[in-house]
Amino acid sequence: MVKETKLYDLLGVAPTASEAEIKKGYRKMALKYHPDKAGDDPKAADKFKQVSEAYEILSDSNKRAVYDQFGLEYVLHGAPPPPEDGGGGGAGGFPGAGAGGFPGGFQSFSAGGPGGARTFKFTSNGGNPFGGGGGGGFTPTDPMNVFSSGGGGSPFGGMGGMPGGMPGGMPGMSDGYRSSSPTRETPASVYTVKLPLTLEELYSGATKKMKIRRRRTHGQEEKVLQITIKPGWKAGTKITFPGEGDLQPDGRSQDVVFVLDEKKHPVFTRDGNDLKMDLELTLKEALLGFSKIVGTLDGKKIKIEYKQPVQPGLVIKYPGHGMPISKEPGKRGDLSIVVKVTLPTSLTASQKAELEKIL
Structure with missing residues (x-):
C-alpha cells in the first residue's frame, strides 16, 4: 500500500x-x-x-x-x-x-x-530537483x-x-524528440537571449557583462559572461557561449546564445552599413538658403550650407560617415541627410499677396 x-x-x-x-x-x-x-x-x-x-x-x-x-x-x-x-x-x-x-x-x-537572476535566468523554478x-x-x-x-x-x-x-x-516537435538517448547528430540544447544595444554601441563597439544563474550537478550557481561587441556588428548577430547554460538530462550543458538587438535611435536610422538622418528646414530656409551644423554618430560636426533654394527630399550624401564595416576594418558606410521642409499651416491675406507677387 x-x-x-x-x-x-x-x-x-x-x-x-x-x-x-x-x-x-x-x-x-x-x-x-x-x-x-x-x-x-x-x-x-x-x-x-x-x-x-x-x-x-x-x-x-x-x-x-x-x-x-x-x-x-x-x-x-x-x-x-x-x-x-x-x-x-x-x-x-x-x-x-x-x-x-x-x-x-x-x-x-x-x-x-x-x-x-539579476539579468535573466535559465530555469523557471530556481532549482529543479530532477x-x-x-x-x-x-x-x-x-x-x-x-x-x-x-x-x-x-x-x-x-x-x-x-x-x-x-x-x-x-508546434516545436520533430524527430529529435523521439528518443531521450543523445546521438551524434543531436545538437546541444540552446538558450537564446536578446541583447539590446544602442546604435552608438554598435558603432563604437562595447563590452557587456551578463550575470547568469544556471543549474549544475552541485546545484544552482552564478557566473558572469563577458560579451565583446565589435564595431559595425548588426542586429541579429549571434554570440555563442558553448556549454555555459543549464546541465541537461543527457549530461551535456546548454549553449548560451546572445542575439544582438538594435534600440531605436532618436536621430539616425541604419540601413546595412549606411546611416540616414532627416534635416528639418522652414519654408524660409528652403527658399532663401540656410547654414546648419549637424552632429554625426561619432560626435563629429558637419556644416551644411546652401545659398539657393533647395527642394524637399533632397539627399545630401557624405561618404565614409556611416557605420564601420566589420568585415573591412577602417572602412565605413555613407551618411545620407534628407531635407524635410516644414510648410506653414496658414497664411494671412497680406502674406498671400506678397507670395503671389514673388512666385
Whole structure:
C-alpha cells in the first residue's frame, strides 16, 4: 500500500498502474496542460510542470519505490527513513543505497525556492530537483524538452502521425524528440537571449557583462559572461557561449546564445552599413538658403550650407560617415541627410499677396 497518491492523481492513474499506463497518463495530461494547447489558462503552465515532475518520479522505478513507501515530502526533502526500516543498505538504510541513502545512488536533494537572476535566468523554478545527480530532468524554459527526458524514451514514441508521434501536429516537435538517448547528430540544447544595444554601441563597439544563474550537478550557481561587441556588428548577430547554460538530462550543458538587438535611435536610422538622418528646414530656409551644423554618430560636426533654394527630399550624401564595416576594418558606410521642409499651416491675406507677387 502506498503512503500517498498525489503524483498518481496528477497523471490520472492508479497506484498499481504499470509503466505503460503511467506513460499513457502522462502523455494525456501533458497534452492537456501544454502551453501550446491550453490557450490562455493562467494555471496551465504550473499544472504542466507538476505533471512533468510527477512523471519524472513515477517513470523511474527507484524514485517511485521511495515515493510509494515514504511519500513526496521524503523525496523532496530527504527526511530520514522511518525507524522500523533498519535495514541492510547504505547511508539511508535502503538496500543498495548510494551516497544520499536512496536506492541505486538516487541522491537526496532540496526543492529550493525560485532563484531570480539579476539579468535573466535559465530555469523557471530556481532549482529543479530532477535535473542533477541521477539523470532524468527537464528544462522548464523549453517545455518541449520534457517529451524527450522521461526515462525510457519519449512518451510520444510509436503513436504514428506527425514526426513527434501525435496526429495533427504539435508546434516545436520533430524527430529529435523521439528518443531521450543523445546521438551524434543531436545538437546541444540552446538558450537564446536578446541583447539590446544602442546604435552608438554598435558603432563604437562595447563590452557587456551578463550575470547568469544556471543549474549544475552541485546545484544552482552564478557566473558572469563577458560579451565583446565589435564595431559595425548588426542586429541579429549571434554570440555563442558553448556549454555555459543549464546541465541537461543527457549530461551535456546548454549553449548560451546572445542575439544582438538594435534600440531605436532618436536621430539616425541604419540601413546595412549606411546611416540616414532627416534635416528639418522652414519654408524660409528652403527658399532663401540656410547654414546648419549637424552632429554625426561619432560626435563629429558637419556644416551644411546652401545659398539657393533647395527642394524637399533632397539627399545630401557624405561618404565614409556611416557605420564601420566589420568585415573591412577602417572602412565605413555613407551618411545620407534628407531635407524635410516644414510648410506653414496658414497664411494671412497680406502674406498671400506678397507670395503671389514673388512666385
